[in-house]
Amino acid sequence: MAELLSPTNDYVFKRLFAEAPDLLVDLINDLRPDLPDIASVEVLNPNIEPNELTGKYIILDVLARDGQGHCYNVEIQVRRYGAWHKRGLFYLARTLGLQLGAGEDYQQLRAAVGLHLLDFDLFTANQAELGQALWRFEMRDERQPEVTLGNILQMNLIELNKADRLGLPEGPLRAWITFFTHWREELTMAKIAHEPVKRAMSRIRELSADEEARRLAFVRERALRDEVSQLNEARQEGRQEGIKEGRQEANAETARNLIKTNALTDEQIAQATGLTQAEVAQLRSEQQG
Numbered sequence: 001m002a003e004l005l006s007p008t009n010d011y012v013f014k015r016l017f018a019e020a021p022d023l024l025v026d027l028i029n030d031l032r033p034d035l036p037d038i039a040s041v042e043v044l045n046p047n048i049e050p051n052e053l054t055g056k057y058i059i060l061d062v063l064a065r066d067g068q069g070h071c072y073n074v075e076i077q078v079r080r081y082g083a084w085h086k087r088g089l090f091y092l093a094r095t096l097g098l099q100l101g102a103g104e105d106y107q108q109l110r111a112a113v114g115l116h117l118l119d120f121d122l123f124t125a126n127q128a129e130l131g132q133a134l135w136r137f138e139m140r141d142e143r144q145p146e147v148t149l150g151n152i153l154q155m156n157l158i159e160l161n162k163a164d165r166l167g168l169p170e171g172p173l174r175a176w177i178t179f180f181t182h183w184r185e186e187l188t189m190a191k192i193a194h195e196p197v198k199r200a201m202s203r204i205r206e207l208s209a210d211e212e213a214r215r216l217a218f219v220r221e222r223a224l225r226d227e228v229s230q231l232n233e234a235r236q237e238g239r240q241e242g243i244k245e246g247r248q249e250a251n252a253e254t255a256r257n258l259i260k261t262n263a264l265t266d267e268q269i270a271q272a273t274g275l276t277q278a279e280v281a282q283l284r285s286e287q288q289g
Contacts, residue, residue, distance in 0.1 A: 005208045007180055007200070008119045008160075010060040011053060011220040013076045015213065016203050018046045018062050023203065026196035028064070028072055030172035031115050031156065038066040053216060054223040059087075063095070069110035071095045076117040076180070088114055088155060096153055114155040117180060121162050133163035134173075172196070251275055252283060259284050 005012045017024040021041050029037045041064040052060060061075035073091060077084065096112035123129035135157040139149035164181045168174040175194035179201070182188045189201055207213045251273040259269065259280070266280040273280075 002208050002214065004184055004204055005214065005217050007183055007204060008076055008078055008117075009217050009221055010076055010078070011048065011217050012204070012207060012213075014048060014060045014062055015207055016200065017074065018043050020199075020203060021064070023196060023199055024062065024064060024074065026199075027176065028066075028074065028115065030176055030196070031158065032113065035070065035111060035113070035151070038068070038070070041066050041072070044071075048216075053220045060220075061091075069099070069108075071099070071110065071112050072115060073113070074115045076119060078119040080118075080120050080122065088116060092153060092155060109152060111152050111154060113151075116155065116157050118157060118159050119161065119180075121159055122157065123159070130162075131166065133159040133166055135159075252279070255280055255283050256287065259287055 007013055007016060017027060021043055024043065025038055025041055028041070044063040044065060045061075048060060059075055059077060061073055064072045064074065066072070073088075073095060092112050092114045096109065099109055099112075100106070123132070123135070137155045137157075138151050139153060141147040158177070160177055160180050163177045168177065172194050175192050175197045178188065178192060179197045183201070183204060192198060192201075207217075252275065255269050255273045255275055266277050266284065269275070269280045270277045275283075
């Protein structure tokens with residue numbers, strides 16, 4: 001039997017839920033904290049373009065709208081980068097803003113809900129953050145958080161690995177978290193009784209048996225790995241450049257101090273600091289000027 005594809009691969013995630021709207025309905029109902037259950041959704045972006053598999057910083061998400069007009073941006077994120085939350089807020093606000101046509105009343109606005117499953121720990125600054133894995137952000141007053149502008153613009157985050165470590169009460173949400181963190185563990189998954197998660201496992205097995213799906217999942221995984229590698233290389237080059245610049249400045253400062261003594265020639269100072277005689281001469285000229 002072929003090794004199971006990972007549902008945390010965003011290509012697999014999109015295939016899993018965009019091609020099975022009934023499963024997406026179950027996921028939304030189980031992850032959403034407050035709005036009434038939905039009966040059906042229309043997937044607004046069911047296709048995956050070839051360039052999306054290798055595109056830089058692209059996250060394959062699932063956009064859906066329910067029968068009441070509420071819109072959902074559902075996605076899984078496997079890499080952490082500095083502006084990810086700004087991206088999420090931008091598209092969430094854009095989803096809200098595109099609901100109304102010319103002349104339509106603001107009363108027609110429906111909720112724009114972001115559901116983000118994070119395959120990394122995001123909030124780790126203190127013990128309180130380490131003890132929480134489920135987050136909901138919406139428009140509230142800073143001093144009186146019970147005063148709210150409603151949940152029409154809402155971002156929900158689930159730190160999967162942290163939630164798994166902390167443990168949650170038995171129920172649909174815990175079943176989904178187990179699915180996304182332990183899908184490879186046959187004995188663990190066999191204990192899951194939540195029917196939607198059992199259907200999700202069946203879909204994973206079907207996709208894993210599809211050679212083309214396996215190939216494209218690998219293309220996506222390789223693109224993400226290359227992207228991370230390039231970012232790490234850029235950071236390393238930046239650090240090395242910073243070290244080099246720091247060393248140069250330290251050598252220049254040493255040369256300035258030696259010039260002040262007026263006891264050594266430019267050649268001797270150059271030998272002592274690693275600077276060129278021209279650089280020492282330039283420093284001397286600046287001091288004399």
